[in-house]
Amino acid sequence: MTDLQLRTVALTHEENTEVDDLLRTLADVPVDSTVALLHRTRLAAQELPLRIRTELTGMRLYDSPRALVVTGFGIDDDRIGPTPVTRPAPAPERTRNQELLLLLHAALLGEAFGWATQQNGRLVHDVLPIPGEETEQMGSSSKAELLWHTEDAFHPLRCDYVGLLCLRNHQRAVTTLGWPDLSRLTPEDRATLLEPRYLIRPDTSHTPEQNAADAQSAERFAAIAEMDDTPEHVAVLFGDPEDPYLRIDPAYMSPAPGDAAARRAYDTITTLIEDALQYVALEAGSLLLVDNYQAVHGRKPFVAAYDGRDRWLKRVNITRDLRRSRSARQSATSLLV
Ligand SMILES: NC(=[NH2+])NCCC[C@H](N)C(=O)O
Ligand SMILES: O=C(O)CCC(=O)C(=O)O
Ligand SMILES: [Fe+2]
Secondary structure, three states: OOHHHEEEEEOOHHHHHHHHHHHHHOOOOOOOOHHHHHHHHHHHHHHOOHHHHHHHHHHHHHOOOOEEEEEOOOOOHHHHOOOOOOOOOOOHHHHHHHHHHHHHHHHHHOEEEEOOOOHHHOOEEEEOOOOOOOOOOOOOOOOOOEEEEOOOOOOOOOOOEEEEEEEEOOOOOOEEEEOOOHHHOOHHHHHHHOOOOEEEOOOHHHOHHHOOOOHHHHHHHHHHHHHHHOOEEEOOEEOOOOOOEEOOOOOOEEEOOOOHHHHHHHHHHHHHHHHOOEEEOOOOOOEEEEEOOOOEEEEOOOOOOOOOOOOEEEEEEEEOOHHHHHHHOOOOOOOEO
16 A cells, blocks of 8 residues: 555656756856745756656645655766765855755745754755764764654644755665554544644754854744743644644654553554555665655664765755745745744
């Protein structure tokens, strides 16, 4: 039942050439203007290969598939340079084309946005192993499994889709993808999961320690700290009760204390997700787009070498509707929540 919900498209040589040509037309886009950048990528996205546009339109209009892998984008391994061991990456111009590629695809699903409290407010994130963070619950971990999660599950303005473009993965670290077969839930458990009986806290990527000091964001970090001190009660399932969306992150979520029925339903849905977990080892030039309302994702452990050849992904958050976050953004053209 699950397979149709994870689709893979392998680009042909001709399609890949089309993409390279398109990227060349964007070489003059100003690097310092996010608005100009997004305006141009939005227009250019209409010139991505037809098969890609068809798949992404389906994902957006029909909620299917839940995850899409596009393989075969060309990555110039010399050009991108060594995998950094710090963030942000020191030579951003070297991976400009990869960031543009992510933004082009984001434009077909919605709008790219970033967090003032994550990865120094950058629009496109670097996911790479960082010394000292091997066992954290962060994208920068390696030795420990990054447990499956809804991206930014704690936040009401979390993304509709998350995009991950693989630049390098010689370790063949495995990305996990999953969703529960809800037909296996009892009506009682389903009803429980549809109620706000679960506490959710922010993950540690949204802390001042993970970001360069920036006075402008002080109130943003304070808002996150507040969400940690006074966690919100949320439902795991929401939307259409017959065909609900999903919001779950066991590392940062727990049933309300003493709520035995909430605990039972939670353990059941967690097991359903685990039983059907799928494994994808992204290769250089593979793009993964995940519907963050319909699928969880994570990453299996791997061994980082910190030798400039480590696994490296670029990540983007995508919303279907920027207006939902307007009051949380400084201006209509700001893309930071
Ligand atoms: N179970 C979790 N939610 N872990 C945090 C996920 C990784 C986080 N999004 C990051 O950027 O590092
Ligand atoms: O490394 C991966 O494959 C997934 C990373 C991830 O989920 C994250 O950084 O939030
Ligand atoms: Fe994630």
